[in-house]
Amino acid sequence: MCGxxxxxxxxxxxxxxxxxxxxxxxxxxxxxGIATLLERKFFxxxxxxxxxxxxxxxxxxxxxxxxxxxxxxxxxxxxxxxxEEAQPFYVNAPFGIVMVHxxxxxNAQALKADLFSVDHRHINTESDSExxxxxxxHELEKTTRGLPLKPAxxxxxxxxxxxxxxxSYAVIAxxxxxxxxxxxxxxxxxxxxxGRSADGTVMVASESxxxxxxxxxxxxxxAPGEAVFVDLQGQVHRAMCADGAQLHPCIxxxxxxxRPDSTMDGMSVYQARLNLGETLAKRxxxxxxxxxxxxxIPIPESSRPSATQLAHLLxxxxxxxxxxxxxxxxxxxxxxxxxxxxxxxxxLNVITSEFKGRNVLLVDDSIVRGTTSKEIVQMAxxxxxxxxxxxxxxxxxxxxxxxxxxxxxxDELVAHGRSVEEIREIIGCDAxxxxxxxxxxxAVAKARVNASNPLDGFDASCFDGVYCTGDVSAxxxxxxxxxxxxxxxxxxxxxxxxxxxxxx
Numbered sequence: 001m002c003g004x005x006x007x008x009x010x011x012x013x014x015x016x017x018x019x020x021x022x023x024x025x026x027x028x029x030x031x032x033g034i035a036t037l038l039e040r041k042f043f044x045x046x047x048x049x050x051x052x053x054x055x056x057x058x059x060x061x062x063x064x065x066x067x068x069x070x071x072x073x074x075x076x077x078x079x080x081x082x083x084e085e086a087q088p089f090y091v092n093a094p095f096g097i098v099m100v101h102x103x104x105x106x107n108a109q110a111l112k113a114d115l116f117s118v119d120h121r122h123i124n125t126e127s128d129s130e131x132x133x134x135x136x137x138h139e140l141e142k143t144t145r146g147l148p149l150k151p152a153x154x155x156x157x158x159x160x161x162x163x164x165x166x167x168s169y170a171v172i173a174x175x176x177x178x179x180x181x182x183x184x185x186x187x188x189x190x191x192x193x194x195g196r197s198a199d200g201t202v203m204v205a206s207e208s209x210x211x212x213x214x215x216x217x218x219x220x221x222x223a224p225g226e227a228v229f230v231d232l233q234g235q236v237h238r239a240m241c242a243d244g245a246q247l248h249p250c251i252x253x254x255x256x257x258x259r260p261d262s263t264m265d266g267m268s269v270y271q272a273r274l275n276l277g278e279t280l281a282k283r284x285x286x287x288x289x290x291x292x293x294x295x296x297i298p299i300p301e302s303s304r305p306s307a308t309q310l311a312h313l314l315x316x317x318x319x320x321x322x323x324x325x326x327x328x329x330x331x332x333x334x335x336x337x338x339x340x341x342x343x344x345x346x347x348l349n350v351i352t353s354e355f356k357g358r359n360v361l362l363v364d365d366s367i368v369r370g371t372t373s374k375e376i377v378q379m380a381x382x383x384x385x386x387x388x389x390x391x392x393x394x395x396x397x398x399x400x401x402x403x404x405x406x407x408x409x410x411d412e413l414v415a416h417g418r419s420v421e422e423i424r425e426i427i428g429c430d431a432x433x434x435x436x437x438x439x440x441x442x443a444v445a446k447a448r449v450n451a452s453n454p455l456d457g458f459d460a461s462c463f464d465g466v467y468c469t470g471d472v473s474a475x476x477x478x479x480x481x482x483x484x485x486x487x488x489x490x491x492x493x494x495x496x497x498x499x500x501x502x503x504x
Contacts, residue, residue, distance in 0.1 A: 001027050001028060001074050001102065001257055001404055001405050001406070002027055002028045002071055002072060002073050002074060002087075002100075002101070002102040002103075002206075002404070003021065003024030003025070003026075003027030003028055003071065003072040003102065003205075003206045003207070003210075004024075004069070004070070004071045004100040004101070004102050004170065004171075004172050004192075004205065004206050005017055005020040005021060005024065005069060005070050005071075005172070005203065005204065005205040005206070005210055006067075006068070006069035006070075006100070006172035006173075006174070006180050006182060006203070006204045006205075007020075007067060007068055007069070007180075007201060007202070007203050007204075008066070008067045008179065008180050008201070008202045008230045008231075008232065008234055009066050009067065009199075009200075009201035009202075009234075010066060010199065010200065010201070010234070011066060011199070011201070012064065012065065012066060013036060013065065013066060013067060013068045013201075014034065014036055014060050014063040014064070014065075014068065015060065016201070016203075016214055017034050017036075017068050017069070017070040018034065018051065018055055018060065018070070019213070019214050020070065020203070020205060020210040020213070020214050021034070021051045021070045021071075021072050022051050022052070023207075023209050023210045023213040023214070023259075024072050024205065024206055024207060024209075024210050025050065025051055025072055026257075026259055027072055027074065027102075027206060027207075027257065028071070028072035028073045028074035029050055029072070029074060030048060030049075030073050030074055031046065031047065031048045031049065031054070031072070031073040031083065031085075031086035031087075032046065032047070032049065032050065032051045032054040032055070032070070032071065032072050032073070032086070033045065033046025033047070033054075033070060033071055033073075033086050033087050033088050033100075034046070034055070034063055034068060034069070034070040034088075035063075035068055035069055035070070035088040035090070035098040035174065036063045036064060036065035036067065036068035037065045037066075037067045037068060037098075037174050037176060038064045038065035038066075039177070040096065040176045040177040041176070042090060042096060042098055042174070042176065043062060043063050043064060043065065044063075044088060044090065044098065045059045045062065045063060046083070046086040046087065046088065047083055047086060048083055048086060051072060066232075067174060067179070067180060067232060068174065069088060069098065069099075069100050069172050069173075069174055069180070070088070070100065071086075071087040071088060071100035071101075071102075073085075073086055073087060074406060084124070084125050085125045085126065085127045087099075087100045087101065087127075087129055088100050089127070089129055089130050089133045091133055091134060091137045093137065093141065094137065094140050094141045094144060095140070095149065095175050095176050095177060095178065096175070096176030096177075097133065097136065097137055097140070097173055097174065097175055097176070098173065098174045099129070099132070099133045099136065099171060099172070099173040099174075100129075100171070100172050100173075101128075101129040101132055101133075101169055101170070101171050102169070102170045102171075102190045102192075102206055102404065103167060103168035103169035103170055103185065103189065103190045103403060103404040104128060104167050104168055104169075104402060104403050104404035105128040105131060105132060105165055105166065105167040105169065106166045106167035106402055106403075106469070106471065106472055106476055107165065107166040107167065107471075108128035108131050108167075109479065111131050111135060111164065111165065112131055114164075115131065115134050115135065115138070119134070119135075119138045121134045121137070121138060128167075132161075132165060132169060132171065133173075135161055135164055135165060136157065136158075136161050136171075136173065139156075139157035139158075139160035139161050139164075140153070140154070140157040140175075142157070142160065143156040143157045143160070144157075149175065149178050151229045151231075151237040151239075152239075154175075154181055154227070154229045155227050155229070155237075155239040155241055158181070158183050158227040158239075158241040159241045159242070161183075162185075162186060162225065162241055162242045166469060166471055167185070167402070167403060167404075167469065168185050168187070168189035168190045168250070168403035168404050168459075168469075169183075169184070169185045169190065170182075170183075170184050170185070170190040170191060170192040170206065170222075171183050171184075172192075172204055177232075178231065178232065179229055179230050179231040179232050180202075180204070180229070180230045181227065181228070181229050181230075182194070182204040182222060182227070182228045182229075182230075183222070183226065183227035183228070183241065184222045184223070184224055184225065184226060185224065185225070185242075186224050186225040186242035186243075186244070186245040186246070187224055187245070187246060187247070187248045187459065187468050187469060188221075188223070188224030188225075188245075188246075188247045188248060188249055188265065188453075189248060189249060189250050189403050189404075189459050189468065189469075190206075190250065190403070190404060191206055191207060191221070191249065191250075191253060191258070191264045191265065192204065192205075192206060192221065192222040193205060193206075193207070193208050193211065193218060193219075193220065193221045193222060193264070194211075194219055194220060194221075194222060194228060195208075195211040195212075195216040195217050195218045195219045196216060196217055196219060197214075197215055197216045197217070198215070198217075200234050201216065201234070202230045202234055202236060203216045204222070204228065204230075207258055207259060207262040207264065208262045208263045208264070209259045209261050209262045212261075218263070220452055221264070221265050221266070221451075221452070221453065223240070223245070223247070223452075223453050224242070224245040224246060224247050224248075224453070225240055225241055225242030225243075225245030226238060226239070226240055226241065226245075227239055227240075227241045246456040246457070247265060247453050247454065247455050247456050247457075248456055248457045248458055248459045248468040249264065249265050249455075249458060249459065250403060250404075250405070250458070250459045251440065251441065251444055251458040251459065251460045251463070252366075252394075252401070252405055252460075252462060253269070254267065254269055254272040254273070254444045254447075255273075255276070255302075255365055255366055255393065255394045255440075256302050256365045256366055256394075257405070260273060260302070260305060265448070265451060265453065265455065266448045266449060266450055266451025266452070266453075266455075267444060267445070267447040267448045267449075267451075268447050268449075269447075270305055271447035272443065272444040272446075272447040273302070273303075273305035273306050273309075273365075273393070274305050274306070274308075274309045274447075275309075275443035275444065275446050275447055276305075276306045276309075276393040276394075276435060276440065276443045276444070277305060277306030277307060277308065277309030277310040277313075277363075277393065278309050278310070278313060278443065279435065279436070279439040279440070279442070279443045280306060280310055280363075280391055280392075280393055280433070280435050281309070281310045281313040281314055282439075283391070283433050283434070283435065283436065283439075284310065284314065284361065284391055284433050285314070287431055287433045288361070288389055288431050288433070290314045290315065290316055292359055292387075293314070293316050293359055293360070293361045293389065294316075294317070294358040294359045294360065295316065295317050295318070295319040295321070295354060295358055295360050295361070296310055296311035296314070296316050296317070296318050296319070296360075296361045296363060297318075297319050297320070297321035297322065297354065297360050297361065297362050297363070297380075298318075298320070298322075298362075298363050298364075299322060299348075299362055299363065299364040299365075299376060300322055300323075300324040300348070301324065302365045303363045303364050303365040303393060306363055306365065306393040307363035310361075310363060310391070316361070319354045320351065320354070321350060321351050321354040321355060321360065321362075321380070321383075322348045322349065322350060322351070322376075322379075323348070323349050323350075323351065324347060324348055325346060325347055325348070325349065344372055344375045344376070344379075345375070345379065348376065348379070350379050350380065350382075350383040351383075352383045352384060354383075355380050355383035355384050355385040356383060356384030356385070357384060357385075357386055358385055358386055359385070359386050359387040359388075359389070360380060360385050360387070360388055360389070361389045361390070361391055362376065362377070362380065362388065362389065362390045362391070362429075363390075363391050363392075363393065364390065364391075364392055364393070365392070365393050365394060366392055366393065366394035366397060367390075367392045367394075367396070367397065367414065367415070367423075367427075367434075368397050368413065368414070369412055369413065369414055370414030370415075370423065370426055370427055371414075373390065373414075373427045373429075374426065374427045374428055377390060377427055377428045377429045378428060381428075387430045388428075388429050388430055389429060389430055389431040389432075389433070390427060390429040390431070390432050390433070391432075391433040391434075392432075392433070392434050392435060393435055394434075394435050394440060394463065395434050395435045395436060395437045395440055395463045395464075396415035396420070396423070396434050396463070397413055397415055397462050397463060398410075398413060398415045398416050398417075398462070398463065398465065399413075399416070399461055399462050399463070399464075399465040400413075400462065400477055401461060401462045402461070402467065402472055402476070402477060403459060403461070403467075405462070410477075414426060414427075420432055420434060437460065437463050437464050440460070440463070441457075441458055441460060444458065445458075
């Protein structure tokens with residue numbers, strides 16, 4: 001998962017892009033980068049780290065220009081430790097292009113071979129984003145050879161890109177001397193929206209919060225398969241560049257990834273999480289009588305809306321039982337799983353009085369590996385809880401994600417191949433309640449209002465094993481997992497508790 005933003009303005013954009021990336025920081029914390037365009041020259045700075053650490057005053061002064069783009073990166077493939085794989089990426093022909101990408105290409109290896117043997121283009125990193133950029137550059141070169149660049153040529157190139165690449169992608173690119181291009185895959189798996197400020201500045205970003213937080217009026221989501229080209233005068237051109245496009249947004253965006261104050265594809269993330277709490281309440285009643293629960297306690301941060309709604313509907317007190325340390329940062333030197341347990345306790349501390357002698361229902365947004373959940377259950381017991389029940393606002397995560405979320409392989413997923421009772425025994429709680437897959441889809445869809453594009457479904461592949469692009473085989477999953485970051489779980493703490501959460 002990554003956060004991307006692009007801007008075309010009549011004024012310098014470096015500070016604006018920086019501010020937008022801060023609002024998207026929850027989507028990636030490993031690296032950040034900004035590229036700006038002044039006349040026909042690009043200026044770029046990118047490095048590993050958080051936005052506030054990557055960009056100093058001297059870096060910002062070295063980013064002139066009235067158009068630009070940026071990205072915050074959370075890597076899912078390639079080399080997490082290479083600054084060369086931080087985005088934006090750049091190619092000098094045709095015209096000169098810089099690009100940022102959120103998503104994951106499922107046919108990147110085949111494309112690399114084609115780029116080398118057929119297109120005669122060189123790939124210098126392990127990033128699928130660089131592959132995508134070179135495919136785009138090649139298609140642009142085909143449509144504009146010997147001709148000035150027109151919006152129709154740009155859209156023809158995007159059609160060529162859509163025919164060649166598979167997977168999920170939300171893309172923003174700057175073409176030197178011409179303008180900004182943004183497009184979304186034909187299934188709309190990864191989010192992308194656009195808006196405009198009072199002075200006419202056009203912004204495209206992963207989430208609406210980046211627009212609203214920088215005083216841009218949200219206009220619309222980029223439709224699946226659609227491309228938008230904004231020339232340097234701020235004129236917007238649009239075209240549908242894929243046949244049979246359908247909207248299947250990633251449902252994990254609503255469960256966990258996105259900020260609660262964002263609206264994506266017409267659906268309020270906050271309302272979706274309230275709805276998940278409502279449907280989860282019905283599941284709780286069928287498993288644990290409400291009169292046997294003394295308090296509902298969320299696991300910070302993104303489970304709070306669901307926990308609040310669940311507690312309200314069941315008539316059970318809602319309590320804050322965990323305090324998250326927002327300043328512990330990421331721990332890169334952690335040699336093994338035993339140290340990881342210590343890390344969870346560094347990130348969360350219990351309020352003992354909320355647990356002692358009580359039957360508590362802990363609510364989390366989802367359960368992935370189960371290691372964090374097991375440790376949190378033990379923390380509740382150590383604080384004196386009589387019984388510890390756990391509820392997940394999402395269904396069991398049983399399958400790998402191949403569309404750009406750093407999801408473990410199936411063997412690392414606690415729910416893969418196990419019954420709910422077996423998972424409960426591993427986690428160590430007295431009862432375990434999961435959301436139902438169809439109920440989850442209905443709850444999120446219910447949050448949809450004032451949407452311009454019809455909703456055809458969701459990508460819920462990590463829950464139901466159905467990959468919406470229809471071209472992912474078991475062999476593909478094995479290959480894609482082989483390209484995942486080869487990092488021991490303890491070496492870089494990638495647990496959700498390590499991330500600056502959207503609610504902070």
